[in-house]
Amino acid sequence: MMPVDLIHLLSALVGSDALLTGESAVPYCTDWRGRYSGTALAVLFPADTQQVAEIVQLCAANQIAIVPQGGNTSLCGASVPLPQGEQIVLNLSRMKRIRAIDPTNYTMTVEAGCTLASVRETAEQNDRLFPLGLTAIAPHCEIGGNLSTNAGGISVLRYGNMRELVLGLEVVLPDGRVWNGLRSLRKDNTGYDLKHLFIGAEGTLGIITAAVLKLFPRPRSTATACVAIANPDAAVRLLAHIRASCGHALSGFEIISRSSLDLVFKHIEDAQEPFMRRYEWYLLIQVSDVLQDSPDGAVRNGLLSFGGAVLEFDIAADTDGAENWWKLRKNISEAQKREGFSIKHDIAVPVSCVAEFITRADAALRNAFPGVRIVVFGHMGDGNIHYNVSMPDAAQNKTFIAQQEGAVNKLVYAVVRELNGSISAEHGLGQLKRETIRDYKDPLELELMRNIKQALDPQGLMNPGKVL
Numbered sequence: 001m002m003p004v005d006l007i008h009l010l011s012a013l014v015g016s017d018a019l020l021t022g023e024s025a026v027p028y029c030t031d032w033r034g035r036y037s038g039t040a041l042a043v044l045f046p047a048d049t050q051q052v053a054e055i056v057q058l059c060a061a062n063q064i065a066i067v068p069q070g071g072n073t074s075l076c077g078a079s080v081p082l083p084q085g086e087q088i089v090l091n092l093s094r095m096k097r098i099r100a101i102d103p104t105n106y107t108m109t110v111e112a113g114c115t116l117a118s119v120r121e122t123a124e125q126n127d128r129l130f131p132l133g134l135t136a137i138a139p140h141c142e143i144g145g146n147l148s149t150n151a152g153g154i155s156v157l158r159y160g161n162m163r164e165l166v167l168g169l170e171v172v173l174p175d176g177r178v179w180n181g182l183r184s185l186r187k188d189n190t191g192y193d194l195k196h197l198f199i200g201a202e203g204t205l206g207i208i209t210a211a212v213l214k215l216f217p218r219p220r221s222t223a224t225a226c227v228a229i230a231n232p233d234a235a236v237r238l239l240a241h242i243r244a245s246c247g248h249a250l251s252g253f254e255i256i257s258r259s260s261l262d263l264v265f266k267h268i269e270d271a272q273e274p275f276m277r278r279y280e281w282y283l284l285i286q287v288s289d290v291l292q293d294s295p296d297g298a299v300r301n302g303l304l305s306f307g308g309a310v311l312e313f314d315i316a317a318d319t320d321g322a323e324n325w326w327k328l329r330k331n332i333s334e335a336q337k338r339e340g341f342s343i344k345h346d347i348a349v350p351v352s353c354v355a356e357f358i359t360r361a362d363a364a365l366r367n368a369f370p371g372v373r374i375v376v377f378g379h380m381g382d383g384n385i386h387y388n389v390s391m392p393d394a395a396q397n398k399t400f401i402a403q404q405e406g407a408v409n410k411l412v413y414a415v416v417r418e419l420n421g422s423i424s425a426e427h428g429l430g431q432l433k434r435e436t437i438r439d440y441k442d443p444l445e446l447e448l449m450r451n452i453k454q455a456l457d458p459q460g461l462m463n464p465g466k467v468l
C-alpha cells in the first residue's frame, strides 16, 4: 500500500483531527533535549484501546513500524522516530481516563496517557498516595512512558521503582491482539509474570494501554533536612546511619554537588543558597510518616549523632521551607539544558560504592581532560548517580563533545563495570545506549532478550532502533 493510502485509512480510523503530518508533526519527532530528531509518516492520537489495536493491525499488515509515545520526555532518544521517515508515532496522550479507583484495595486502574501528576492528584483526592516521584517532569510524563522506562525518581528508596508499583497491565501486542492482564491481585503465582516483560521494554514489545497501579497510605507528616556534608564518602556512611535511625520513614536521600548548584544559580530565577557558607557537597534527606507526629526528631538525632562530617544542617517540617531546597534539586536538569549539551551518564552502583565511583571517575576524567566540568547529583539512596561531563567554555564544549564523547563514556563505564554497576539506572537505553550496552551486558542476557523480541515481535515493527 502507498503511504498516502495508509494515511487515509489511519485518518479514517482515528479521525482527521487526531492525525498530524508535516510541520505539525515535528514537535513529536524531536526529543526533550533536542538531541534526536526523526521524521514520521504521521503522528496518531488514538482515543481508546480498540483504536490502538486497529492501528497496530493495519501497520502490521503493511509492515509499518510504530514508535509508541507518551509525554516525550525520554532522556535517551527512545520516544522519537528514526530519520528515515517510514514509521508512525503512536501518541497515547488522549487516553487519559481513570477507569477505576478502589481505595479499599489500595489500587487504581488508569489509561496509559494519564499524566503522572493527574494520577498523583486523583490518588490524593481519595486520601491515598501514588508515590512515583519524578516531581520535575510529572505534569508531562505519562503512566505508559513511566512503565515503559521503569521510571525511578526520588522515592525509590522507600516505595521501589515503577515495576514495583504496578499489579496489572493491558497491552496491545505487535499483531494487534489485546492482552487483558488488568488484575488487581497482590498474589498470583500462575506461571510467568508477563507484565514484567513490557515494563522497562521501552515500547519494543507492545503498547501498554492501561495499568492497575498500587496505592499507599498518604503520609500525614513530612520533614526535609538540607545537609552540607564533607564528601561523598561521608554521605554514604550517613545514609546507612540515618536508615538505622529513621527506618521505613526515610523516603528520599539525594546528593547534589557544588557544580550542580552553580548551574542552578546561573540559570534559574529566585534560587537561593541553602546556607550562608558555600560547601562542595549537599544532601536532601526526606522522611515522611503516616503518623501525625513529625518525623524530624528521628532525622535530627541521626544527624547530630553522626559526627564532624556533617558540616551544617537545617530541617524544614513545613512545605514552604523544604520547597526552596527541593527547587534546587528539581531544577538541575533544566539548568543543565539551558547551559548547553553535556555528556550524560545515569549510572547505578551498589550504594556502598557510590563514593568510590565518584572519586575514581572524577580522577580518570580530570587526568584525561584537564579543566573538565563534572556535574554530579542524583538518587544516592538507590546508588543511582547522574554524572554529567562538559567543558565550561561553550565553544570548547562543542568540540569536546563532538570529539570525546566515546572516550569519556569509556572512562566512566570502566569504573561502573569494575564496581558491578549498570550503565543505565533509570532512563533506559533508547537510541543513546543501544550500541554501548553490547559491551557491558552479558552476551547470554542479550541473546535471551533478542529471543523474547523475536517471539513477540517477529516483524520487528515495535520501536525499531531502540534497546536492541
Ligand SMILES: Cc1cc2nc3c(=O)[nH]c(=O)nc-3n(C[C@H](O)[C@H](O)[C@H](O)COP(=O)(O)OP(=O)(O)OC[C@H]3O[C@@H](n4cnc5c(N)ncnc54)[C@H](O)[C@@H]3O)c2cc1C
Pocket (backbone or CB within 6 Å): 032, 067, 068, 069, 070, 071, 072, 073, 074, 075, 078, 079, 092, 112, 133, 134, 136, 137, 140, 141, 142, 143, 144, 145, 146, 147, 148, 149, 150, 151, 152, 153, 154, 201, 202, 203, 204, 206, 207, 208, 209, 333, 334, 426, 427, 463, 466
Ligand atoms: C527533566 C527530566 C527529569 C527526569 N527525571 C527522571 C527521574 O528522576 N527518574 C526517572 O526514572 N526518569 C526521569 N526522567 C526520564 C523519564 O524516563 C521520563 O520522564 C518518563 O518516565 C517517561 O515518560 P514519558 O511519558 O515522557 O515517555 P516517553 O518519553 O514518551 O517514552 C519513553 C519510552 O517509553 C515508550 N512508551 C511510551 N508510552 C508507551 C506506551 N504506552 N506503551 C509502550 N511504550 C511506551 C516510548 O516508546 C519510549 O521508548 C526525566 C526526564 C526529564 C526530561
